[in-house]
Every structure is written in C-alpha cells, then in structure tokens.
Amino acid sequence: MSKSSIYKDVQKLNLVTPDYKKWPIYNIFENRDDFVQEVAWQAIDEIFKRNSIADIKEQLASAYYLEKIRIKTDPYKVDLDDENEFWKSVKIRMTDLMVGNVENEKNEIKTVVEDIVKRYAEEITGDFKISTYRFAQGMVPVILRRVLNSARAKYIKKFYSNKYLLSDKIHYTGHIDLIRQLATKATIIFVPTHFSNLDNILIGWAIESIGIPPVIYGAGLNLFNSRILGYYMSRLGAYKLDRRKKNDIYLETLKTYSRISIEKGCHYLFYPGGTRSRSGMLESRFKLGLLGTAVDAQFENCKKNETDYKKVILVPTVINYHFVLEAKQLIEQHLKSEGKEKYFLNNEADIKGASTVLNLMWKFFSTESESAISFGQPMDIFGNKVNALGESHDKQARVIDISNYFRKDNELVEDDQRNSVYTKMLSDQLLKEYRKSSVVFTSHIVAYTVYELIKKMHPKLDLYNLLRLPSDDRIIAKDTFIKNLENAIQFLKSKADEGSILLDPKLHNSTEDIIEHALSNLGIYHKERVVYQTKQGDFTSENMNLLYYYHNRLYGFGIQYHIS
C-alpha cells in the first residue's frame, strides 16, 4: 500500500475487554428473565407517565385494531400461535371497560397494558450466548476466507493469487484507537450508513476486528422466520424489531428496550437512516426514534450518578463500496417514489435472488472489489468531541460536563421536548460527520464525472428525461472526460487536505490507472456496464439509472462546480 494510505492494519488488535464476564451484554443475558421484566415494567411506567388514562384507552383500541389487521393480512412463521386468542381476550376486556363493567377502571387498564407490554418485551428481547459468539468468532473468518478464495479463484487469472486475506478485501480507517480506548469506559453506539444488505455482515465483522466486544443490534423480525438464522442472530446479540407493529405501546416497549440496553452499557449498533439508501446518496435525514433513546439513556445515566456518569458515545461509521448489488432495485424504488407519474418502470430484474444475504456475500467475495469501513469522529450525544478518557471537549478544548445540558438551576430536569431537540441536533452532527468520513473510491468519481458531463450536455432535460436519453446522446469524448476527471480529483484532493473527505490511496495514482481501476470495479456485477469505454475511447454508460445511482454517492460535495 502506498505511503499516502489512509488505511490501518487491524490484524493484531485484541479484544479491549478480554474477560467476557465484564461485558454488560453477557451479564444481562445471564439473567434474561429479569431483564425482560425490567424492560416491561419501565415501559409500562413510561406509558402511564406520558399519557392520560383516556389516551391510553385510545392507544389500546388502536393497538387492538392494528394488531387484528396484521394477524389477518401479514402473518409470519415466527409469530406466536396464540396471537389470535390473546388479542381476542384483549378485546373482551376492552369491551368490559367501555361499557363500565369494571370496578376499578384504572387498575384494569393497567393490567391489560401490562399483559401486552410483557408479551412484546419477551418477543423483542434477544438471547446472547457467549458460546455461540465464540463459535462464530472462530468460524466466520474461516468461512469467509474459504468463500473468498474459492469464489475468487475462478476470476483471478494470475497464478500466484492463491491466498487472499480478508484484509485485502475490507479496509479500515478512522478513529480506531480512540474507539478502542473509549469502549472500556463508555457505551459505544455505532451508527453506520446503510447502502446494502451486506452492511450487516461487514460492520459486524469490522466491529469484531477492531476488538470491540459484541454489540446488540436490531434485526427485522422477518429474518427470524428462518429458524437457523434466527437462532444465531439472537444468540449473537440481536433483538427483534417488528416493522409491522406500529402501535404506540409496541414502540414504547421497543424504545425502552433500546434505552435500558444502553444504560446498562451494552455497545450497540443501529442504522439511524432506518432503511437502505434508495438513491445511493449518503443519508440526509435520520429516523429519530432509536437515536432519541441514546439521549434518554445519557440523561438516565447522569441521574444515576451525577458526578461520575457513564458516557454514551456515538460513532458515525461509513461503509464504502465500489458497487452495491441491490443498486438496480434500490434506484428504481427511489425513482418511482420520487418521480411518480414521470417514471416508467423498466421491468427487468438485475441479479436474480440478489436479496438473500448469502447470495450477496458470495457475489461480494467473488469479485476483486474492495470495501472500506470508516470509523468517524466519536462524539457525545451533544455532538462534542471526546478524548481517550471519555471527556467531552468544546471548541477551545475545554473539558465540559455535559450533564449541565440537562440542568436548570443546577438540578437535572426531565424535559422530553428538550431531549427531542437534542436528538435532532445530534443527528445533524452525525450527518456532517458521515461526509467527512466518506472514502472516495476511483469508481465513485468516475461515475460522478460521467453523469455530470452527460447532464451538462443536456441542460434543459429534467432528471427523468435525462435517464431516458438514447444511447447515442450520452457519449462523452475521451479528452473532455479526462480533463474533467482530473479537475474533479484535484478538487477532492483539496477537500481531503482540509479534512472534509477521505480519499482511497488509488486516487493518488495516474489518471490512466484511476480510470482503469474504476472501470474494472464500478458496479461490476450488474448485467449492464455502468461506465465503459467505446471502441473510439470515449466514455458512456449502458444503464443511466445505475450511473445516476453511483453518481449520487458523491452528491452534495460541490464537485459539480469543477466539471464543465
């Protein structure tokens, strides 16, 4: 690797806390039942604290209604057998309440809520097992290496390339040492970008690689329909998120689970964007529900120990790919939802069955393509930088006591509205950090430049007409392309110098090498070539949607001003 490499070797990193008996995640699940009870009771408390009895009655009615529809229209294999009976009994009890058949109304409402919350808490809670973790820790690298070598053998022509290491495949950059130091003192929450279903595997692997003890993470309940997958995920720290359940009581239970896990010090992983980026752009907005539980957990931690509270630290993490296997489906969904009537769906599947994780994995490892995982600046929940001791710093490098953000007249004051504004501010800080921690790959800038040049050739066309351009009208002359690519790279280098983006070391190669590398990596697994060179040496694309998708990765950095 060249001298200018931003990547770090993580091969020799040990676990920061070798003794698993000190891991909060281990301790919680040693007494899983107690944990479930604690979550349930705190969730019930929250519900009754935040809502009037009339509101709760309303929530119960709407929960019943929504659950009934869910059971009918969208059953899962993993759903409990007695779903129907349970909700029927809720209905009967509700009816009694409505007609005034109950002596102590408040009490009865409380027991109904209790029954529902306990049921939800039980479902949500995972079941971390150290033995399964150890097993996976030993097996996964072996499996990955096997996949890597056997899958790649077919494609690699060079004779000597028999031994591939994962480190050739996945690069690491960013504040790894700081994160490791913080992980022994604070609760770390990794909040990665989300482009592909492959993210789960890569980020899980990356966290293990830099020596952080296992994290808890939310996994869609639908994944638990597969019993084997469900078994392993659950025992590796997953908790279950059911996207079908949208009633307030469920959401409160889920949030309570998240908050208490953080309070107890479990390192944590969740995607603040909620779902995969459809457009291929870096996230521009977060879903604030889970992020809010980080703020609430910090407040609770301050309450528990006003002078020596445990910090909650966010680590914005960016996963960078040369290609995203689901790109075609994602961008079509994006265009369809944004463009409405303007977009005509071209009904043609890209990769068959690309949705299964195993399939994605195979395809990912079977190509030469690399990825980079970039751990951004760790910050407290107010967006302040933290040092290795876990202390928060202001811009003048003064150590600050963040519990003061929760104080009025020196007292810690509960204030949901305030915390929700803090959550929004935190999300703004994380989004900024995503941009700084982005790693530009050769393929990103090549796709970006080609698309922008095509767009500049047709200034009057809107996006949807641009994407439908006939192939003859989207050819960029070689000289024009090279000149603009060089300008764009020059600009990116200046951005990298100010620290507002990261560059893959290959971008320091000659323009020729950059182009060659990009063309052999950009969206390599799609049926159509995202960018290719014509016989005359000019540049064009076989699929404008995909070109647009890959171009979007560098959207919003101001590069367009350097392309003319």
Place this chain on the structure above:
Amino acid sequence: MASESNTTYHKPQVAVLGAGTFGTAIANLISENESVYLYSRNEDSVEKINSTGYNHGQKMSSKVIATSDLEMVIENSAVLLPMIPSSNCRAFFKEIAPFLKPNHTIIHGTKGFDISKANADEDDNELLLDKKLVNTISQVIHEETIVLKIGVIAGPNLSKEIADGQPAATVIASEFDAVINEGMRLLKSQRFQVFKSYDVVGVETAGSLKNIMAIGSGILYGLDYGDNARAMLISRGLNEIIRLGTKLGGDAKTYLGVAGVGDLVATCSSKLSRNFTIGYWLAKGKPLQDILNEMTEVAEGIKTVMIAMALANNYNIKMPITSRIFEVLFHNLPVEKGIAELMEYRNLLDVDFIN
C-alpha cells in the same frame, strides 16, 4: 428558586449584553420582572449609566446593574441576551465562548446576517453568496460556542416607544420550549406581549430583511410620497422578503406574524429608525458616505441589502425593490429613476408566496 430570584437585592441571573438603545430598552423591560445585568464593553458608558441613571435618553430601572465585567456577568447569569450589531457577532461569541457552559441559554436580538467567513467586500457587487456562507446569528452561536439552548427575539420593537412605556409585542423563537418559556418569563409584562415560535431562522430572517424596506420607506418619505406608496412598498416588500426568507429555511407563515409583517410595518412607518433615516437623506440627495459618517450606531440595512442582493442573484430570485435600493445605495442610481423602473414592471401576480 422563584422566590429567590424575585427579591430585588438578589444578584441577577440574567444579563443583557450590549448597551445600545435596544439592549438598554430590553434590560429595562426585564427589570420589571427581575434584576438584570447590562453589560457594556465601554467602561465610560457603564460609569455614566451608574452615575446618571440614564442611557441613550432612557431612564434606567434600579434593578438594572450596568457593568463591564464580562466574565463575571456570564459566570452569574444562566440566561444571556446579546443585543449587538451583526458585524460584531462572530468575534463577540468567539470572545465569550471560553466562559460559556452547557447550561447557558442565549437569546439574541441581532437583526442582520453574518458573512464573516465569506470575506465579503462591500465594493464587490459580483459577490456570490451561498446559503452556506451566509449565517444567521443563531447559527454563529451554534458554531462558535457549546451553547445549544438558543433563541431569538424580533418584532416591532422601536426602542424609544418601549422606553416610553407604550404597549408593544415581540416574538421569541427557539426550538426549545424551555428557552421560549424562559424568554417569556423574563420579557412579558403588562405593556409587553410575547408571542412564541419554533421557526428560529424565519424570525431571524424576517427581522433582518425588513431593514431593506425601511431604507425604501425612508426614500419614499424623502420624496414626499404618501401612504399609498408606502403601503405598496410594504406589501410588495413582504413578497420579496418571503421569497428569499423561505429559501434560507424560514417558514412562509412566520413572515405574516408579529416578527414579519408586524416589524415591517413598524419599521417602514417610523421616522425613528436608522435605516429609515438613511433612505430619507438619500432621497434628499445626500451621499451615502456622508450619511453614515453622521450616524452613531450601525444601520444594519446597508449590509443586509448587499447580502440579500447577492443571495437573490445566486438563487435566481426576483427582488425588484431590493435590487433598486441596492443600485441607489451603491451605484448612484437616482431614486426617481429607480421608482420609475419599478412602476414599469408588467404582469405581476399579486400573491405568489402562499398556495
């Protein structure tokens, strides 16, 4: 807590920073609810306030404590209300940043933008300003300090009328309920009504952009035009303010409220305002530089016209009134000609900023 802070002799826990006419009026308003520091960096004026009991012709309440000890003031006050010109803002917040703590609340009353990063040159009419380079003051506070609880006040608040004890109203905007409540508690009195808003950028931009129209109103007055002309300026000016303000992130509704129309009408009607005075003398044929030389306090409108014009060019927003005022200010366009040009516009839709 409440009982303590209500006693007259208790040390103030709130401070107005900047003892200009507006800062002085605000400090007196707060003093009706509790004791308050009034900070001025100028030791002589502190001295003067404390010895004479007057500042800028306003009688000071005994519950206003004037001081030039910035560090002490910030240390003791949970709520800070900086009332300073926009051009000093960034430097000022940099200066006080080391004294600020996370539990401070800052409610500012500056009516202008910050462009300190853009190195804007007043002679440079080609200036290309992006939203990223133009900051509202709340954004500056956020960038320069650790304080998160930030708010702004703006409204038809002509200092002299407030000082005379006439009824008036203002808007306090913040994302935080806690900040809004704190601001209301401090400012609200029998003669001063306080409305609330969550649209910080909207209130800030409304308060800043209205100064452009104040210059325009002064010009009309200088030309001896009457109420029809002024009403036209106010309503069409509002149109321009909304178009630019919403582009900067404000909510169109905000501009129809007390901090928008309210402040605009007051500023355009009052002969007291500095921006109005500039317009008036321009119409009388006095060169801009001479007018500015005679003023003791900053007229925010001049800088705001320049910034608004650059932004309008950059975003391709039509702002005919603003652009004529810009030409009058910086390119010696005769005022009559500017007005004639405006009257020649064709095919204008009356209201296009609300659907």
